[in-house]
Amino acid sequence: MRCIMYTLAIVVLVATAANTFADNCATPAGGDRAVAKKACAGSGDACCTKDAAACKTADGKAACATKTTSATKGACDGKAACGIACAEKVTAGMPVMAYSVSDKSTRCPEEAKALADGDSSKIKFVVADESYDNEQDALAAYAKHLDGYLKKMTAVEYVIGDDTTCCPNSAKALAEKNGKPIHYRVATVDFDSKEQAEKAAKVAAEAADKISLTTMVDGKPYTCEKSAAAACQLSEKKSMAYCVGEMKTECRKTADVALLQAKILSAAEAVAKLQG
Numbered sequence: 001m002r003c004i005m006y007t008l009a010i011v012v013l014v015a016t017a018a019n020t021f022a023d024n025c026a027t028p029a030g031g032d033r034a035v036a037k038k039a040c041a042g043s044g045d046a047c048c049t050k051d052a053a054a055c056k057t058a059d060g061k062a063a064c065a066t067k068t069t070s071a072t073k074g075a076c077d078g079k080a081a082c083g084i085a086c087a088e089k090v091t092a093g094m095p096v097m098a099y100s101v102s103d104k105s106t107r108c109p110e111e112a113k114a115l116a117d118g119d120s121s122k123i124k125f126v127v128a129d130e131s132y133d134n135e136q137d138a139l140a141a142y143a144k145h146l147d148g149y150l151k152k153m154t155a156v157e158y159v160i161g162d163d164t165t166c167c168p169n170s171a172k173a174l175a176e177k178n179g180k181p182i183h184y185r186v187a188t189v190d191f192d193s194k195e196q197a198e199k200a201a202k203v204a205a206e207a208a209d210k211i212s213l214t215t216m217v218d219g220k221p222y223t224c225e226k227s228a229a230a231a232c233q234l235s236e237k238k239s240m241a242y243c244v245g246e247m248k249t250e251c252r253k254t255a256d257v258a259l260l261q262a263k264i265l266s267a268a269e270a271v272a273k274l275q276g
Contacts, residue, residue, distance in 0.1 A: 095145040139253035146260035153187040154205040207270035208263035214243040
């Protein structure tokens, strides 16, 4: 259950700092992810909690720069531990990953751990009503759903009554058939005209593109994962970390999820500001 604790920090830190980076996570990354992933495969994941002081590796050394500030807690109305409040305030409908233990379900990994009495084998991971025994498989599925949601929220949706379509021709046909007007929606926000909606979609996409992932090796940020992979090969620790906002993890699947969540939140905030 190594990645669970990272997932705990993802929504909290991403939601409150989607456009900022920690001191050692200031440079966006690029390049070939597969190369970097292969280079450090099996390096292991550090287990982090929302409390930086408790964030340690097996040898007792500090593992990440995760922070939960009083400002973060205030922004989440006291629910910073699970991050649900922040995510729901910014955008409704974003896919979530739930944790199921016996007949009980929760979105909070800490609560799931408590329900399972510390036995990770009792926890099942639920994404879009699909249950997974393996967290890595669940994270991969979750990333796919988040990616699909991001693509949807950065495009114009045409709403005709109770019908919704991304095709303007279908929208026109439905409007003529049902005798109803076409409304334009981007990231759950409705606009008066197609031009306004198209502008909003562009702004949302640009905001999402600004959010990047940074690769860290021995505390040094790399803009290219090929360079990071090469540095990792020469490093004594042979380990690599990934930063998204103030979230830092050695689990690549967790990083992919954090990156997509940050992009979604950034896009939603940009559209909300545009709407005024």
